[in-house]
Amino acid sequence: xxxxxxxxxxxxxxxxxxxxxxxxxxxxxxxxxxxxxxxxxxxxxxxxxxxxxxxxxxxxxxxxxxxxxxxxxxxxxxxxxxxxxxxxxxxxxxxxxxxxxxxxxxxxxxxxxxxxxxxxxxxxxxxxxxxxxxxxxxxxxxxxxxxxxxxxxxxxxxxxxxxxxxxxxxxxxxxxxxxxxxxxxxxxxxxxxxxxxxxxxxxxxxxxxxxxxxxxxxxxxxxxxxxxxxxxxxxxxxxxxxxxxxxxxxxxxxxxxxxxxxxxxxxxxxxxxxxxxxxxxxxxxxxxxxxxxxxxxxxxxxxxxxxxxxxxxxxxxxxxxxxxxxxxxxxxxxxxxxxxxxxxxxxxxxxxxxxxxxx
Numbered sequence: 209x210x211x212x213x214x215x216x217x218x219x220x221x222x223x224x225x226x227x228x229x230x231x232x233x234x235x236x237x238x239x240x241x242x243x244x245x246x247x248x249x250x251x252x253x254x255x256x257x258x259x260x261x262x263x264x265x266x267x268x269x270x271x272x273x274x275x276x277x278x279x280x281x282x283x284x285x286x287x288x289x290x291x292x293x294x295x296x297x298x299x300x301x302x303x304x305x306x307x308x309x310x311x312x313x314x315x316x317x318x319x320x321x322x323x324x325x326x327x328x329x330x331x332x333x334x335x336x337x338x339x340x341x342x343x344x345x346x347x348x349x350x351x352x353x354x355x356x357x358x359x360x361x362x363x364x365x366x367x368x369x370x371x372x373x374x375x376x377x378x379x380x381x382x383x384x385x386x387x388x389x390x391x392x393x394x395x396x397x398x399x400x401x402x403x404x405x406x407x408x409x410x411x412x413x414x415x416x417x418x419x420x421x422x423x424x425x426x427x428x429x430x431x432x433x434x435x436x437x438x439x440x441x442x443x444x445x446x447x448x449x450x451x452x453x454x455x456x457x458x459x460x461x462x463x464x465x466x467x468x469x470x471x472x473x474x475x476x477x478x479x480x481x482x483x484x485x486x487x488x489x490x491x492x493x494x495x496x497x498x499x500x501x502x503x504x505x506x507x508x509x510x511x512x513x514x515x516x517x518x519x520x521x522x523x524x525x526x527x528x529x530x531x532x533x534x535x536x537x538x539x540x541x542x543x544x545x546x547x548x549x550x551x552x553x554x555x556x557x558x559x560x561x562x563x564x565x566x567x
Contacts (some may be wrong), residue, residue: 209234209239210233210235210239210241210256210259210264211256211259212256212257212258212259213255213256214255214256215253215255215256215269216241216254216256216266217229217251217252217253217254217272217499218233218241218243218251218252218253218254218266219231219249219250219251219252220247220248220249220250220251221248222273222308223248223305223308223309223397223554224242224250224555225309225313225528226554227244227293227294227553227554228241228242228243228244228265228282229242229243229245229246229247229248229250230242230246230346231243231246231252231335233264237264238262238466239355239394240262240263240264241254241256241263241264241265241266241564242263242264242265242266243265243266243268244267244268244349245268245287245296246268247274247275247277247278247296247297247301248277248279248301249274249275249276249277250271250273250274250275250278250303251271251272251273251480252268252269252270252271252272253268253269253271253436254257254266254267254268254269255267255269258434261287261402265553270404273433275301277297277298277300277301278296278297278298279297279298280296280297281295281296281308282295282333282361283295283360283361284360285355285357285358285360288348289345289346289348289349289353289355289357289421290346290347290348290349290350290351290353290493291346291360291362291499291553292361292362292552292553293438293552293553293554294552294553294554295361295552299328299332299551300448302332302548302551302552303326303328303331303546303548304329306326306546306548306554307324307326307423307510307546307558309367309545309554309556310324310527310556310558311324313528313531314531314544315529316531317449317531317532317534317535317563319534319535319541320345320365320541321541321544323542323543323544324545324546325543325544325545325546326545326546326548327420327421327424327545327546327547327548327551328548329414329415329416329417329418329548329551330416330417331416332362332551332552333361333362333551333552334361334362334363334365334368335362335364335413335414335415335416335417335551336362336363336364336367336413337364337367337381337382337384337413337414337415338362338379338380338381338382338394338407338411338413338415339360339363339367339371339379339380339381339413340378340379341371341372341376341377341378341379341380342354342377343356343375343376343377344356344357344371344372344374344375344376344377344484345357346360356375357372358372359372361552362552364382366382366388366389367380367382367389370389371389375417378391378407379391379407379408380407381394381407382394382404382415383395384397384415389409390404390407392406392407392496393406394406394407394410395405396406396415396418396562397415397419398418398419398422398443398446399419399422399423399450401446401447401450401471401475402471402472402474402475403441403442403471404441404467404470405441405467405472406463406467408416408463409440409441409461409463409464409467410440410504411440411443412443412549414549414550417547417548417549418443418549419505420547421441421523421547421549421557421559422444422447422449424545424547424559425444425500425521425523425559426444426447426448426451428521428543428559428561429453429497429498429500429521430497430498430518430519430527431465431496431497431498431519431520432452432453432454432497433453433454433456433495433496433497433498434448434453434454434455434456434497434498434499434500435455435456435458435491435493435496435499435500435517436448436455436456436457436458436479436499436500437458437486437489437499437500437501437502437503437508437511437524438458438459438460438486438501438502438503438504438508439457439458439459439468439500439502440459440461440464440467440468440469440502441467441468441471442457442466442467442471442479442533443502444500444502445457445468445479446471446472446475446477446479449472449477449479450475450477450480452528454480454483455479456480456481456491456496457479457480457481457482458481458482458484458486458489459481459482459483460483460484460485460486462483463481465481466553468481468482473497485501486508486511487508487509487510487511489511492516493514493515493517494516494518496516496517497517497519498517498518498519498520498521499515499517499519499520499521500520500521500523501520501521501522501523502523503524504525505525505526505529506526506529507524507526507530507533508522508533510533512533512534512539513533513536513537513538514536515537515538515539516564517537517561517564518550518563518564519561519562519564520561520562520563521559521560521562522534522559522560522562523557523558523559524553524557524558524559524560525549525555525556525557526556527556527557527558527560530558530560531560534560534562537562538564538565539562539563539564539565540559540562540563540564540565541560541562542561542562543560543561544558544559544560545558545559545561545562546558547559
């Protein structure tokens with residue numbers, strides 16, 4: 209049995225959902241050891257730092273043989289700042305790790321991911337156009353201590369230039385309409401549409417890949433009538449209305465609903481809009497050709513199982529939860545897309561194309 213402080217040699221064979229590398233130490237029984245900032249293929253000398261119920265955690269003491277996918281981090285704050293997980297890993301390796309994690313989550317709930325397509329981010333660095341800063345820095349990993357930041361490798365150059373020379377606190381976004389940094393209202397483009405959002409509300413912070421995400425979802429809609437649940441500021445509603453769909457859009461958040469209405473008006477588009485909690489919605493969903501679900505991280509809390517539309521497009525920032533909901537629903541998974549909205553981090557975004565099971 210391993211003990212705290214013990215030094216062992218370990219080969220990293222997979223990546224866990226925590227972003228840590230995993231290796232197996234062969235004792236009387238195989239023991240899982242998780243190591244932050246490691247890469248699949250690394251051979252390491254590690255020191256055991258924590259003993260959990262069924263696994264151990266360790267830190268790297270020495271890289272005996274580096275993985276071919278290990279690279280030098282571009283940021284001086286990496287391993288001190290908690291914003292990034294994988295700057296030490298090539299982007300191709302990050303995508304493979306996320307695909308493996310998604311397949312692992314699906315296997316746990318006995319769902320087949322035979323049709324899985326990966327959409328990489330067109331810009332793996334400096335892609336974020338929204339950022340939350342505390343006293344000119346970010347929190348360190350698993351800590352309330354602030355790491356002062358001079359420049360961040362994830363955020364838009366304009367945000368770097370304006371936010372980090374000061375000890376600012378707050379949320380800031382790059383406004384594509386005015387080419388400036390805003391601490392209140394900002395906007396972004398979607399194939400000729402201009403969408404307004406507020407920095408304190410939800411918006412996809414990878415604008416370049418968000419456009420590809422929206423194109424993907426719109427391309428997978430069948431029929432003319434669409435129900436857009438958790439629609440926010442209209443990220444899917446407006447493009448669907450533009451392409452001629454009759455959209456009913458539902459949003460429970462007051463600010464999000466106001467933005468939805470304003471964005472429709474400003475872009476001269478029409479949709480039926482409902483300011484209502486999605487979970488309390490009483491609609492005959494069988495009358496819609498397609499339902500779009502884009503719930504918060506906690507999932508849709510039984511909403512999927514209550515639907516009866518022939519097709520559902522489930523957009524999830526927490527696929528582990530979404531896959532459990534799909535398993536327990538009247539739908540079968542037809543296609544899966546891994547959309548890498550969050551490069552350099554362990555976070556996953558997926559789009560699941562579902563069809564109603566035939567009786």
